[in-house]
Amino acid sequence: MRPPHPLCVALIDRLEPRASIIECGIGSGRNRRALHAAGFVVDDFSALAPGRRYDGALSTHHLLHGTQESIATDLERLADALRIEGTLYATFGSTGDERFGRGRKLAPHVFAPTSGDEIGVPHTFWDEADLRSLLDQRFRIESLDEIIVDDIAGRWAHQEQPLHNAVHWFAILLRQ
Numbered sequence: 001m002r003p004p005h006p007l008c009v010a011l012i013d014r015l016e017p018r019a020s021i022i023e024c025g026i027g028s029g030r031n032r033r034a035l036h037a038a039g040f041v042v043d044d045f046s047a048l049a050p051g052r053r054y055d056g057a058l059s060t061h062h063l064l065h066g067t068q069e070s071i072a073t074d075l076e077r078l079a080d081a082l083r084i085e086g087t088l089y090a091t092f093g094s095t096g097d098e099r100f101g102r103g104r105k106l107a108p109h110v111f112a113p114t115s116g117d118e119i120g121v122p123h124t125f126w127d128e129a130d131l132r133s134l135l136d137q138r139f140r141i142e143s144l145d146e147i148i149v150d151d152i153a154g155r156w157a158h159q160e161q162p163l164h165n166a167v168h169w170f171a172i173l174l175r176q
Protein backbone atom coordinates (compact mmCIF):
# COMPACT_ATOMS: atom_id res chain seq x y z
CA MET A 1 0.00 0.00 0.00
CA ARG A 2 1.32 3.46 -0.88
CA PRO A 3 2.44 5.57 2.10
CA PRO A 4 0.67 8.88 2.75
CA HIS A 5 2.29 12.13 1.65
CA PRO A 6 4.68 13.62 4.26
CA LEU A 7 2.39 16.64 4.69
CA CYS A 8 -0.47 14.26 5.50
CA VAL A 9 1.67 12.63 8.20
CA ALA A 10 2.58 16.07 9.59
CA LEU A 11 -1.06 17.20 9.65
CA ILE A 12 -2.05 14.03 11.52
CA ASP A 13 0.68 14.74 14.10
CA ARG A 14 -0.60 18.26 14.60
CA LEU A 15 -4.36 17.84 15.00
CA GLU A 16 -6.43 15.98 17.57
CA PRO A 17 -8.34 12.83 16.58
CA ARG A 18 -11.92 13.65 15.52
CA ALA A 19 -10.70 16.87 13.86
CA SER A 20 -12.68 17.79 10.75
CA ILE A 21 -10.57 17.82 7.60
CA ILE A 22 -10.98 18.81 3.97
CA GLU A 23 -9.01 16.73 1.50
CA CYS A 24 -8.43 18.03 -2.02
CA GLY A 25 -8.14 15.33 -4.69
CA ILE A 26 -8.25 11.79 -3.31
CA GLY A 27 -6.17 10.16 -6.10
CA SER A 28 -5.19 6.63 -5.06
CA GLY A 29 -6.61 7.22 -1.57
CA ARG A 30 -3.20 7.01 0.13
CA ASN A 31 -3.88 10.11 2.27
CA ARG A 32 -7.54 9.36 2.89
CA ARG A 33 -6.73 5.97 4.41
CA ALA A 34 -4.21 7.54 6.81
CA LEU A 35 -6.58 10.36 7.80
CA HIS A 36 -9.38 7.92 8.57
CA ALA A 37 -7.02 5.61 10.47
CA ALA A 38 -6.01 8.61 12.62
CA GLY A 39 -9.65 9.20 13.52
CA PHE A 40 -10.28 12.33 11.47
CA VAL A 41 -13.61 13.18 9.90
CA VAL A 42 -12.83 13.85 6.24
CA ASP A 43 -14.87 15.61 3.57
CA ASP A 44 -13.82 15.95 -0.03
CA PHE A 45 -13.11 19.45 -1.31
CA SER A 46 -15.60 18.85 -4.11
CA ALA A 47 -18.42 18.11 -1.63
CA LEU A 48 -18.06 20.36 1.41
CA ALA A 49 -20.85 20.55 3.97
CA PRO A 50 -22.49 23.98 3.50
CA GLY A 51 -21.74 26.39 6.34
CA ARG A 52 -19.35 23.99 8.10
CA ARG A 53 -16.03 25.36 9.38
CA TYR A 54 -13.27 22.76 9.30
CA ASP A 55 -10.24 22.37 11.57
CA GLY A 56 -7.81 21.56 8.78
CA ALA A 57 -7.28 20.95 5.08
CA LEU A 58 -4.84 18.87 3.05
CA SER A 59 -3.95 19.36 -0.60
CA THR A 60 -1.11 17.28 -2.05
CA HIS A 61 -0.56 17.59 -5.82
CA HIS A 62 -3.98 19.12 -6.34
CA LEU A 63 -3.28 22.89 -6.31
CA LEU A 64 -0.51 22.10 -8.79
CA HIS A 65 -3.06 21.51 -11.53
CA GLY A 66 -4.94 24.37 -13.13
CA THR A 67 -4.13 28.01 -13.82
CA GLN A 68 -3.01 30.73 -11.40
CA GLU A 69 -6.61 32.00 -11.43
CA SER A 70 -8.23 28.61 -10.73
CA ILE A 71 -5.73 27.90 -7.94
CA ALA A 72 -6.45 31.32 -6.39
CA THR A 73 -10.18 30.54 -6.54
CA ASP A 74 -9.66 27.15 -4.86
CA LEU A 75 -7.58 28.82 -2.12
CA GLU A 76 -10.37 31.31 -1.49
CA ARG A 77 -12.87 28.46 -1.13
CA LEU A 78 -10.55 26.63 1.24
CA ALA A 79 -10.03 29.75 3.37
CA ASP A 80 -13.79 30.33 3.54
CA ALA A 81 -14.37 26.74 4.71
CA LEU A 82 -11.69 26.74 7.43
CA ARG A 83 -12.21 28.08 10.94
CA ILE A 84 -9.99 30.97 12.03
CA GLU A 85 -6.53 29.51 12.81
CA GLY A 86 -7.51 26.35 10.91
CA THR A 87 -4.50 24.75 9.23
CA LEU A 88 -3.92 24.16 5.54
CA TYR A 89 -1.08 21.83 4.54
CA ALA A 90 -0.58 22.16 0.79
CA THR A 91 1.85 21.61 -2.05
CA PHE A 92 2.31 23.92 -5.06
CA GLY A 93 4.41 23.67 -8.21
CA SER A 94 7.75 25.47 -8.15
CA THR A 95 9.60 27.28 -10.92
CA GLY A 96 12.55 25.17 -9.73
CA ASP A 97 10.80 22.10 -11.18
CA GLU A 98 12.39 20.65 -14.32
CA ARG A 99 8.95 20.69 -15.98
CA PHE A 100 8.71 24.49 -15.69
CA GLY A 101 8.97 25.93 -19.21
CA ARG A 102 8.38 22.59 -20.94
CA GLY A 103 5.36 21.42 -22.95
CA ARG A 104 2.61 23.69 -24.21
CA LYS A 105 2.71 27.18 -22.73
CA LEU A 106 -0.80 28.24 -21.69
CA ALA A 107 0.23 31.34 -19.70
CA PRO A 108 3.55 32.72 -18.39
CA HIS A 109 3.68 30.23 -15.50
CA VAL A 110 1.34 27.55 -16.81
CA PHE A 111 2.46 24.61 -18.95
CA ALA A 112 0.74 21.41 -20.10
CA PRO A 113 2.79 18.30 -20.92
CA THR A 114 2.60 17.22 -24.56
CA SER A 115 3.30 13.57 -23.71
CA GLY A 116 3.26 11.19 -20.78
CA ASP A 117 0.70 10.45 -18.07
CA GLU A 118 -0.50 14.03 -17.65
CA ILE A 119 -0.72 15.05 -21.28
CA GLY A 120 -2.75 18.25 -21.69
CA VAL A 121 -3.15 18.83 -17.93
CA PRO A 122 -2.23 22.42 -17.00
CA HIS A 123 0.45 22.75 -14.31
CA THR A 124 1.16 26.08 -12.60
CA PHE A 125 4.65 26.84 -11.31
CA TRP A 126 5.25 29.56 -8.70
CA ASP A 127 8.30 31.51 -7.70
CA GLU A 128 8.54 32.31 -4.02
CA ALA A 129 7.51 35.97 -4.28
CA ASP A 130 4.35 35.27 -6.30
CA LEU A 131 3.34 32.36 -4.12
CA ARG A 132 3.85 34.32 -0.91
CA SER A 133 1.75 37.20 -2.19
CA LEU A 134 -1.05 34.79 -3.13
CA LEU A 135 -0.97 32.96 0.21
CA ASP A 136 -0.68 36.16 2.26
CA GLN A 137 -4.13 37.26 1.10
CA ARG A 138 -5.95 34.79 3.37
CA PHE A 139 -3.33 32.86 5.35
CA ARG A 140 -0.45 33.34 7.75
CA ILE A 141 2.53 31.42 6.38
CA GLU A 142 4.02 29.22 9.08
CA SER A 143 6.54 27.64 6.72
CA LEU A 144 7.24 27.47 2.99
CA ASP A 145 9.92 25.05 1.77
CA GLU A 146 11.07 23.89 -1.65
CA ILE A 147 11.36 20.09 -1.76
CA ILE A 148 12.47 17.62 -4.48
CA VAL A 149 9.52 15.23 -4.77
CA ASP A 150 10.62 12.60 -7.30
CA ASP A 151 10.08 9.87 -4.71
CA ILE A 152 7.06 11.48 -3.04
CA ALA A 153 4.89 12.38 -6.03
CA GLY A 154 4.39 8.70 -6.77
CA ARG A 155 5.53 6.58 -9.69
CA TRP A 156 1.95 5.29 -9.88
CA ALA A 157 0.87 8.73 -11.12
CA HIS A 158 3.75 9.01 -13.60
CA GLN A 159 4.20 5.51 -14.96
CA GLU A 160 5.11 6.47 -18.51
CA GLN A 161 7.66 9.10 -17.56
CA PRO A 162 8.96 8.89 -13.96
CA LEU A 163 9.62 12.31 -12.47
CA HIS A 164 13.11 13.76 -12.51
CA ASN A 165 13.93 16.89 -10.52
CA ALA A 166 10.29 17.61 -9.76
CA VAL A 167 10.19 20.37 -7.16
CA HIS A 168 7.19 21.40 -5.07
CA TRP A 169 6.61 24.05 -2.46
CA PHE A 170 5.45 22.57 0.85
CA ALA A 171 3.33 25.17 2.66
CA ILE A 172 2.02 25.11 6.21
CA LEU A 173 -0.62 27.83 6.51
CA LEU A 174 -2.96 29.20 9.14
CA ARG A 175 -6.27 30.74 8.16
CA GLN A 176 -6.38 34.38 9.28
Ligand SMILES: C[S@@+](CC[C@H](N)C(=O)[O-])C[C@H]1O[C@@H](n2cnc3c(N)ncnc32)[C@H](O)[C@@H]1O
Nearest residue numbers: 024025026027028030060061062065066121157
Ligand atom coordinates in the same frame (compact mmCIF):
# COMPACT_ATOMS: atom_id res chain seq x y z
C1 LIG B 1 -1.91 12.75 -8.65
S1 LIG B 1 -3.47 13.11 -7.93
C2 LIG B 1 -2.99 13.41 -6.26
C3 LIG B 1 -3.95 12.75 -5.33
C4 LIG B 1 -3.66 12.84 -3.84
N1 LIG B 1 -3.87 14.19 -3.34
C5 LIG B 1 -2.28 12.36 -3.49
O1 LIG B 1 -1.38 13.16 -3.24
O2 LIG B 1 -2.09 11.13 -3.50
C6 LIG B 1 -3.80 14.71 -8.57
C7 LIG B 1 -5.11 15.30 -8.14
O3 LIG B 1 -5.22 16.58 -8.75
C8 LIG B 1 -6.58 16.86 -8.98
N2 LIG B 1 -6.76 17.73 -10.14
C9 LIG B 1 -7.19 19.00 -10.10
N3 LIG B 1 -7.27 19.53 -11.31
C10 LIG B 1 -6.86 18.56 -12.17
C11 LIG B 1 -6.73 18.49 -13.59
N4 LIG B 1 -7.03 19.54 -14.39
N5 LIG B 1 -6.29 17.34 -14.12
C12 LIG B 1 -5.98 16.28 -13.34
N6 LIG B 1 -6.08 16.28 -12.00
C13 LIG B 1 -6.53 17.40 -11.43
C14 LIG B 1 -7.30 15.55 -9.07
O4 LIG B 1 -8.39 15.62 -8.20
C15 LIG B 1 -6.29 14.51 -8.60
O5 LIG B 1 -6.83 13.79 -7.53
